[in-house]
Amino acid sequence: MTAPGILWLTRDFRLRDNPALLAAIADGPLLTVFFIDRLTMAQGAASRWRLERALRIFDAALRVRTGGKGIVVLRGEAHEILPALMKRLSVRQLHQSDWPTVEMQALQDRMRAALRPLGAGLILHPGHLLVHPGAVRSGNGGAYRVYSPFARAVRQRGPDRPAADAPPGIEPCTEPLGGLDLSTLDLAPDLHRGRAALERFAAPAGEEAALAGLDDFLDRACAYPRERDRPDLDATSRLSDHLAVGEISPRTIWARAMLRAEISPEHAAGIDKFLSEVLWREFSWHLLIGFPEMPVACWRSEWEGFPWQKDGASLIRWQRAETGVALVDAGLREMWLTGQMHNRVRMVVASWLTKHLLIDWRAGLAHFADCLTDWDPASNAMNWQWVAGCGPDAAPYFRIFNPERQAEQYDPRGDYRRRWLAGFDRAAGPEAVAWIESTPRDWHTGPWRAGPSAMLAEGRKAALAALAHFRANTSET
Ligand SMILES: Cc1cc2nc3c(=O)[nH]c(=O)nc-3n(C[C@H](O)[C@H](O)[C@H](O)COP(=O)(O)OP(=O)(O)OC[C@H]3O[C@@H](n4cnc5c(N)ncnc54)[C@H](O)[C@@H]3O)c2cc1C
Structure with missing residues (x-):
């Protein structure tokens, strides 16, 4: 043999x-x-x-x-x-x-x-990456800690080219080795009622779906810079699920996108913006390789002393998508049903937890890691730290998203919120109803209700007060 x-x-x-x-x-x-x-x-x-x-x-x-x-x-x-x-x-x-x-x-x-x-x-x-982690180094020979120079360096060097396709005929090993029957495999018995929801609402899987999704996106890439922040529109690539399990490689994405930009110059600016997002994923992995503790420890260590609140009830309401803030709850329900959440909404949802509720970003990271089908240890950690304000190249702490203003700007007709929230206004979509049916029975979920509007201003005030206290007691500036 x-x-x-x-x-x-x-x-x-x-x-x-x-x-x-x-x-x-x-x-x-x-x-x-x-x-x-x-x-x-x-x-x-x-x-x-x-x-x-x-x-x-x-x-x-x-x-x-x-x-x-x-x-x-x-x-x-x-x-x-x-x-x-x-x-x-x-x-x-x-x-x-x-x-x-x-x-x-x-x-x-x-x-x-x-x-x-x-x-x-x-x-x-x-x-798994566009370039080998050692291939781009900052001026002092270390790993980049800031996105813009990192992205410039990768673009300048150029990503590695994709390898050849696997041959159409592959000789298999015929040795009898047994193994489990894939048709009866269940890797997620703990999903319970959530399984039916994902089976119904999650995006198609597989390499062919990834390639078709990329081509479909490249056909409409010219709208990406203008519409990518709109959760009510279908403006992004939805490739993150595929990237998370490697059904498509970033090198293939890059090569196909560049080719498309050459053939269709009207899409070039949109494709360029899209590739800058793919470079955020790349950056997050290079950060994780340089700082393996990123999912568990604050990048800026002084933030370990931040006075996060141990508010179990608020955390549970956030996890259950019952904060009373429409855009936040809509996003968390989208994630529960589809395994995905629009990027703009992820930022708002994460900001609500870490700023308005002052809950440690690691609690949010863990919930996302449990619910996202596109869970990616590097992107999840980098983005949570970015929103919380303790990561490299992070959003300044005083940047506190106002979910109502975000909703007015990015979901102007309320389509996104209506889609996921039964009770937001008159007509509940099938997804909004399905969410109620897919939650554990002991949550006793009913129609969505708005919380008191004062909590927006009160949460912001509390967050700023916590920062002022933190700054007065640490070297954080
Ligand atoms: C708190 C928080 C947690 C997140 N957790 C994850 C996660 O676990 N897995 C994950 O893949 N993304 C995560 N993201 C990033 C981003 O939200 C998703 O990559 C994006 O929504 C995927 O949709 P898309 O494929 O349509 O993106 P597109 O807009 O089409 O972007 C193309 C690709 O670029 C990459 N990308 C886009 N935005 C980002 C970003 N901010 N950071 C890193 N890569 C990016 C993704 O690979 C994405 O598929 C998180 C963002 C936040 C704010």
Whole structure:
């Protein structure tokens, strides 16, 4: 038997621009293995559900190319199972797409240690980012901490080019290895009633949907700079779900978008703005690599002393989308039903929690991590710290979003709020009704009710007072 090439699949569920997959195919008959391990199960429920969809669709795509051999899904820890398998099959190297979180790096270290006695190694491949983290360095040789010079440096250097597509015919490894039946797999049993909501309202998954979504967006990119902040319009790309599981690579997005800008100059300015957002994602990952504690610790350490309130009841009302503030509740309900929330609304929702309610950004980050299908550890952490005011290149603390003014400006007819809130005004949309049906029974959810309007001004006043106190007691300026 020829030794197979093994792909240890964790992310990057795609056939295009997937160097790890190509390397495994080059090594021998392909064996693709996915582990339901502790790290996967520690992820939030919605993103686990989304991962399962990605896994299923990629499995079907692989079967088409291999004549019926899909992904071997095993329950357990990769470093405890794979080395013995590799020994048995005489495999000397294992391929994985690099996804550089601290937790994944710890897993990779364990795998390397387990492979060492066999004289085998783990090979990490790029594809998750536009450029290698070491490829762009600031003037003093360190990692960039400010977005604008970082984005300029990446544009100047140019992103890496996408790798070739996987071949149309792939020789599979035929060794019988068992594995779980994907058709009965449930990675998110803890979703309960939320599962039906996601199945109904979440965006389509898979590599083909990602590519079609990108092309569709590029057709209307000229409106992006003008409309991207409008949650009532369909003006953004909605690619974040796909990027979060790697159904499309940022390098593919960049290459296709640049080509399109050349062919259709009327879209060039819109595409340029869109790529600057893709660079925010890139920036967040470069920050996370340089500062792995970003999801748990304030970037600016003096902020650890900020007097966050321990207001459990307010936090629960916020989590349950019952703050009484229409735009905030609409956004949280959109997230509950679809796994997504418009970027402008994410900022307003996060600002409400950290400024008006003075609740620690980490509580908000955790709720988003549990509910977002596009959960991304780097973007989530960078943005929460940005809104809270404690991150690098953060919004100044005194920037406190006024949800009513934001709604007047970005949802002028109330379409977005009406869509998600039953009780906002006369006609409740199907989504607004579905939200009520999808919440846990013990929440006793009813029609949405506005809170007292005084809480807007009172919350702002309290936030500014807390800042003044904080400043007087720390070196924060
Ligand atoms: C508090 C908060 C938490 C967030 N958490 C996440 C998260 O867990 N996962 C996530 O993917 N995004 C997160 N974002 C960023 C942003 O809201 C989403 O990326 C965006 O809404 C996705 O929609 P889109 O694909 O239509 O974006 P588009 O406007 O079409 O942008 C294209 C791509 O650029 C990237 N991008 C856009 N805006 C940002 C941004 N502010 N920061 C980083 N990357 C960006 C995304 O990859 C996005 O898919 C968060 C923002 C805030 C304010």
